[in-house]
Amino acid sequence: MSGLVLKLSPKERVLVNGAVIENGDRRSRLSIMTPNAHILRLRDAIHPYEADTPVKRACYALQLVLSGDSDPKEVELNLLRRIEELSQVLTDIDSRQQLTLTTTAILEGQHYQGLKALRALLPREERLLAAARRS
Numbered sequence: 001m002s003g004l005v006l007k008l009s010p011k012e013r014v015l016v017n018g019a020v021i022e023n024g025d026r027r028s029r030l031s032i033m034t035p036n037a038h039i040l041r042l043r044d045a046i047h048p049y050e051a052d053t054p055v056k057r058a059c060y061a062l063q064l065v066l067s068g069d070s071d072p073k074e075v076e077l078n079l080l081r082r083i084e085e086l087s088q089v090l091t092d093i094d095s096r097q098q099l100t101l102t103t104t105a106i107l108e109g110q111h112y113q114g115l116k117a118l119r120a121l122l123p124r125e126e127r128l129l130a131a132a133r134r135s
Contacts, residue, residue, distance in 0.1 A: 004032040004039065004112055013042040015067055038068035039112060044119065054089075055118065055125040058082045062106075062115040072111065079106055086121070089128075095121060 006014060008023040008030065015021075017038050032039060040063060051060035061079055064070035080103065087099050098117045105114030 003035070004037075006030045006032065006039070006041070015040040015042060015045075018068060036109075038066060040066040044115070053125055053129065054082065054086055055121045058086065058102075059115060059118050059122070062111055062118060065111045066115060072109065076106060083118075090121065090124065095124060 006029070008014065008028050010023060010025050010027060012023045013020055014023075014030075015038070016032075020042070044063075046056055046060045046063055048060065051057045058079060061070070061075055061082070065072050065075055083099050083103055083106075087096060090096070090099065098120045101117035102114045105111065105117060
């Protein structure tokens with residue numbers, strides 16, 4: 001079986017090709033077999049006003065691709081530049097690995113996987129920003 005597999009919690013919502021779909025009362029698993037379908041878990045969604053840090057802005061840009069609101073080819077170069085800028089600041093091995101996974105996913109058109117890898121950096125970014133505010 002190929003394609004994207006979504007594991008949904010009870011009542012979890014997901015955006016599929018512009019339609020909001022809500023899961024039932026039980027956990028479920030969906031296999032998305034259509035390539036290039038626009039899919040976004042709404043629990044992962046970042047609102048425009050929340051995209052106030054470099055990692056969040058990159059996540060938001062990827063989210064717009066996943067929701068079908070942005071053309072991947074138009075966003076790709078800008079996203080790769082943002083990831084390069086992040087790699088200048090997030091220099092630890094784990095961050096670099098997540099940025100590499102994100103870059104590879106974007107280049108392969110696997111935007112959901114790219115967002116997943118990039119979201120792993122959000123807690124690290126928050127800790128760095130909090131430390132900078134204390135200084």
